[in-house]
Amino acid sequence: ELKVEQNPLFLSMQEGKNYTIYCNYSTTSDRLYWYRQDPGKSLESLFVLLSNGAVKQEGRLMASLDTKARLSTLHITAAVHDLSATYFCAVGSYNTDKLIFGTGTRLQVFP
Amino acid sequence: DAGVTQSPTHLIKTRGQQVTLRCSPKSGHDTVSWYQQALGQGPQFIFQYYEEEERQRGNFPDRFSGHQFPNYSSELNVNALLLGDSALYLCASRPPGGRDTGELFFGEGSRLTVL
Secondary structure, three states: OOOEEEEOOEEEEEOOOOEEEEEEEOOOOOEEEEEEEOOOOOEEEEEEEOOOOOEEEEOOEEEEEEOOOOEEEEEEOOOOHHHOEEEEEEEEEOOEEEEEEOOOEEEEEEO | OOOOEEEOOEEEEOOOOOEEEEEEOOOOOOEEEEEEEOOOOOOEEEEEEEOOEEEEEOOOOOOEEEEEOOOOOEEEEEOOOOHHHOEEEEEEEEOOOHHHHOOOEEOOOEEEEEO
């Protein structure tokens, strides 16, 4: 059964610092999603990575995918308080809408 | 353009009761999926509907059932509610051809509390 692991589970970081969230998955997959969730809210789509070596950037966030290593990273550059949220990675494939989500990384950015 | 809309936003039920949750997909979307998100966990796939049929199902008991209507909207029904069914229920929709782009849009969810 496909398993998706994120680390760290909790991340407290100072504004202006850089950090990376890791997402490992156990079996072959052809797409990787990153979502953001604020408390009590729904999932906001950040990135969809569709191929090996894919890299996407939006503002202070950059996501990459290595399908051979079964690893995706979400890199945060010069964190600001507004980035405080829970970040989920999820693995899917072309032939299904079933996504397998990781446990989430709760990010807190403090001054 | 309205996104994925769900109703009700919050509801409280007691054990043994039945509940129906509703979802209207984003305009132009024809495929709907449902997810259950327990507190502090990632969402879990319940099932997917396309052309008014259940196409794929996750590891959920038969107490969880659904329906898709000709206008693509969908319902999730849960019978014989258990305390463990307390969760945020999320609906996601995808447009035709969405598999090529991987687009999947989530609604705000329905928060169910079972007492």
